Amino acid sequence: MHCALYDAGRCRSCQWIEQPVSDQLTAKMNDLHKLLAGIAVKEWRAPVSGPEQAFRNKAKMVVSGSVEKPLLGMLHRNGNPEDLTDCPLYPASFQAAFAVLKPFIARAGLTPYNVARKRGELKYLLLTESQLDGGLMLRFVLRSESKLEQLRTALPWLQQRLAQLKVISANIQPVHMAIMEGEQEIPLTEQRALEEQFNGVPLYIRPQSFFQTNPAVAASLYAAARDWVRGLPVKHMWDLFCGVGGFGLHCATADMKLTGIEIAPEAIASARQSAEKLGLTDIHFQALDSTQFATVQQDIPDLVLVNPPRRGIGQALCYYLNGVAPKYIIYSSCNAQSMARDISSLSGYRVERVQLFDMFPHTAHYEVLTLLVRE
């Protein structure tokens, strides 16, 4: 793929961009084979990839520059700002949105936050698009509430020009140079969630909850998990680290009991909304720590699906699973290294099937779906 910003040395985030995607896939498969070298794998499925560009549904833009001439993009290590509104990973609709957002920042008087001087208000713009209808969610990450009224007053101008904006909120992040988002989220529209749909399954995107950023590949991943689960005698399953419920909602049937566990309450609100829309009643989504939930359960399911953050599921959950021994485990991971470590801590399981999903093209990262069966 070609990226003018990469060629000009202005952004080097896509370190593999110069290699054809087929070579990238080969290198990722080699990496996965190496990480699982000590483990017998019965079936390797062919890797799944999606579009090479315009595949991201989300932009996280650092706002810098001046209020009259804001830049949306990132800061280099030396603190110099870079405008990335032309990044080819975003859909064309984002460029149109950025073109309206820049003058809006000036109209609303949202002075970009200056990291070196610790001054200014607007730190980030977070933009997400639904594939269902092109609806947009926009979040303003602000240093404080001091410009909130100005923002509210100016919003109708923005909404008139970007009719696809459905969900708008302000996130307050008072801490300097800390994680991107703060705890306080202030809704600025009545609509609080953006409706999405993968494979006919309704999903809801909200502020403060994880949502997959490559919708085409994520839809294939969820569909694969659904097909694998439907091929097994599963009447009761857990979806741990479930986020907005994508895996569980795909797998659930009217005669299956599903429990979904996720730490972020906003993600659980989305998952419950989907379950209600699907009319499925034996679905129980709860905002809890996965390990704390699991370790006090008596009713052990046929299948436990896990999709943890990069750190993996951890020793405590592995030991617990060894003890209660569900018949099947499906492990979906964005970090094959921690997944390989966790699998080697699981005893009494054979690896039935492995499939790579190229969720993060042009980088060394990938997603992998693994089915483990009790011996």
Ligand SMILES: C[S@@+](CC[C@H](N)C(=O)[O-])C[C@H]1O[C@@H](n2cnc3c(N)ncnc32)[C@H](O)[C@@H]1O
């Ligand atoms: C890789 S995401 C997967 C989300 C979801 N399965 C999906 O497909 O969108 C990992 C999720 O784990 C959640 N998480 C992190 N720590 C957790 C914990 N200790 N217990 C439960 N969920 C946790 C995160 O909030 C995040 O939503």
Ligand code: SF4
């Ligand atoms: S993130 Fe976007 S701008 Fe940066 S190298 Fe990749 S494609 Fe180019």
